[in-house]
Structure formats: structure tokens, C-alpha cells
Amino acid sequence: MAPDRARRRIPEATVSRLPVYLRILGEQSDEGVDSIASDRLAELAGVNAAKVRKDLSYLGSYGTRGVGYEVDYLVYQIRRELGLTHDWPVVIVGAGNLGQALAGYGGFGQRGYPVAGIVDVDPAKVGSVIGGVRVRHIDELGQIVAARGVNIGVVATPAAAAQDAAERLVAAGVTSILNFAPTVLAVPRSIEVRKVDLAVELQILSYHEQRRIGTGTQVDGRIPQRSATA
């Protein structure tokens, strides 16, 4: 079989950029561009050209010197590497505001991540239909996961319920979790977790804003002392 160059591990930083390249390449393809150089792709992705080349080199040697990369071919290769050759059904835990928004959004399914189910602990929420999917009770999680071959779970519960949700997902056989709750999930090392946290993002931004301004001594009154009295 062909020298299957692409089976070595790809650095995490590269993996997180591949989806960006993929989207850009898709757009370029739609615009009729069929070949693209690393400089151009780098410009569109907002990164360094050498980085683009090194990233792509992990997939194999798919460029043509003096010319660039053939867009459609590269799209195929990245999709393959990201496992986008087939759908990945996801199950959403938590049918509150966020869970409903995610399920109703629709763009999910179109992008290869159909919603296999939504579950909630609250019996009052069970039965309603969101985005064509009926909300089921969380006890049915195992069944949904098994029946649909779900590997990816989405935690869209309040913070207090997130750990429990994660444990149930793991028990049901899910091996990757996307966590929207503002909590650190404790899960077995073998489980892949990614976190999306609005508050964290805003706090990082305000750090930079504060730093931009923050020359000199602005805060002064009311600095708590390290308790004198133990």
C-alpha cells in the first residue's frame, strides 16, 4: 500500500489549525480557485506561510513546487485526516437555553455532526421537540449512544450538573466531550475533552484591555490585607 505517510502523529497545534485551512479552501474552491500557494493560504488564515507549509507537510507531500496546492485535493486530504469522511452523530445533554439553541441551530447536522439525541434530567422538558429531535430522559442516554454509535457528547447543562452529565456520557460509552459548562470536568485520561467558555474568553480580553491602559497606580484604596488575624 502506498507509503502512507500520514499515519504519524500530528501536533495538537496543527490539528487546531486544519479546520481553519479547510474552511478557507472550501471557500476558495467555491470561488473557482483550483490552486493555491502557501503564502495566499497563510494570508487568508492569518498565519505565517512557513507554518502553513509545515502544517500541511504532516499530511504528506501534497503540494507542487513552483505551483502550490491543488485546492480540491487538499480539501480531500484534510477532510480525511480530520475524520470527516463520514458523519459523527452527537448527543446533547441539557435541554435548557443553550442545549435548545445548539439543537435548533441546524448547522450542526449539515456539517457532519447530526444530533442523535438530546436528553435532560427534568421530566418536564422530556417530550418536546427541538430542531426535529425529541428530548428524551437522561436515563435513555446509554441506549441512544449504543443505537446510534455516538462517540461525541456535548455538555450543555448548568455548571452544577456538568460533572454528573460527563460521568453519564462516559458510562454510556462516549469518548469525546465538548463542554460548554463553566467547570473543569474530571474524566478518565482516555477521554478527550474540549471546553468552550465565554467567561474565560472575556476575561482574557479584559486582561489585555486592562494592560493596555494599566500603566501606573490606578487602584489604591481598599486592598484587602492578608488576614492579620488568623
Added chain:
Amino acid sequence: MAPDRARRRIPEATVSRLPVYLRILGEQSDEGVDSIASDRLAELAGVNAAKVRKDLSYLGSYGTRGVGYEVDYLVYQIRRELGLTHDWPVVIVGAGNLGQALAGYGGFGQRGYPVAGIVDVDPAKVGSVIGGVRVRHIDELGQIVAARGVNIGVVATPAAAAQDAAERLVAAGVTSILNFAPTVLAVPRSIEVRKVDLAVELQILSYHEQRRIGTGTQVDGRIPQRSATA
């Protein structure tokens, strides 16, 4: 003035963990814990204890050897470093599904990021009230930013409108942007941009899932060739 240790630059990786520590410390404080060791904090944050200590050391030397860190004092110091000693009003561009959800969410204001305004290009959306804030036309952006001293803008538009939204935000004087649209924004280097992208997160997860399974040769038929005919 006190040897003001905390004015040196804090590594980006550390900045992104401070909000996590902050949240955990807040919870601990609520539970009546008043002192915490780096091991414990590390455990709760899911990181290495040495990392916690190094991270905190950038703020200054606020621990007590043999004891640990005084929770409330540390909370204060982190909040100060992150610029959370005052509110940071934000303006949201785009009053579609996402914009509405964000504005209506409420947790925003409670956490120190009150919604100073929501704007949209679509006149049909202007005037409706979401989460107590009236939607205004995007032409009023400059006015809102100036009047409320807004530094942080949130892009919640479709991908196609995101670049325009960003440019308007920058023109209005915003210096930090939180981008929910699946696009790379081109902005001056001085502008801080953070991106939240659902598709990217899911694709990273499916990469790992694919890799978990992906031993051997599964895909075979229909591999596009690098076009023979130019």
C-alpha cells in the same frame, strides 16, 4: 510605592488559566475554605501543581510556605490582574439567533460585562428589546461605543458579514473583539481578537476519534487524483 512586582508581562498560557483558577477559588470561598495549597488547586483545575505555583508567581509572591494561599486574597489579586476591578461594557453586533441568545443570557452583566448595546444592519430587527436592551441600527455603533466607553465588541453575525462588523467595531474605537463567526478576521495588529468556533472544536474532536479507530486502511475507493488533466 510597594515593589509592584506584578507589572511584568504574564505568559499567554498563564493568562488563559487565571480565569479557571479564579472560578475555582470563588467556589472554594463560598464553601468556606479560606486557605488552599497548590496541590489542591491543581487537582481542581486539572493541571500540574508546579504549573499552578508558577502561574501564581507571576502575580507576585502571595502564598505562604508551609500553608498555602489565602483564598480571598488570591481572588482579589487575580481579579485585579484580569482587570475585573471594574465593569467592561460590551457591544454585540448581530441580533440574529446567537446575538439574541447572548444578550438574553444575562450571565454576561452579572459577571462584569454588561451589554451596552446590540446593533444590526437589518432595519426590521431594530427596535425590538432583548434582555432589556433595545436593538439599534449598526450606524449608531460609534455613538454607543463612545457614550459608554466600550472596549470590547462581540461579533455575532453570519460569516459573510463578520469582516464588515469587525471593521466597523474597530472604526468605532473598540480594541478587543470576541468573534463567534466562522471566519478569520483581518484587523490591525493592535486589536486583540479571540475566536469561538463550534465547528473547529468538533472537528478537533472527530480528528481524535478518527485516530482512535483509524488503524489500517479503511478508506479506499474514490480517492481523488491530483488532476491528471490540468
Added chain:
DNA sequence: CAGGCTTTGTGAACGAATGCACGAGCGAAT
């Protein structure tokens, strides 16, 4: 078919982040 132009792919230098390991400092107990 040779020479020039372009762009890839990658070795090597650099820089950032992590994790270990241990000295220094603090509180408590004797």
C-alpha cells in the same frame, strides 16, 4: 533542452511552555 522563476518541504535556530526537583521560608510542636 537549458536557464530562470517560483514555491514547496524541511533542517536548524529560536522561543515559549511544561514539569521536575530542591532550597528557602513559615508554622507548630516540643
Added chain:
DNA sequence: ATTCGCTCGTGCATTCGTTCACAAAGCCTG
């Protein structure tokens, strides 16, 4: 006051990621 046990703060080695810079390799033109 001295000793002991605990935990911070940090120097150092290592790993991971980025960027530079250039040889190798392809197209195009004459």
C-alpha cells in the same frame, strides 16, 4: 529556641511550537 514537617518559589532540563532560510523540484519560456 530549636527542630520538624509542610508548601511555596524558582532554576534547570526538556518538550513543544514557531520562524527563518535555503536546497530541491517543479513549470514556463525561448
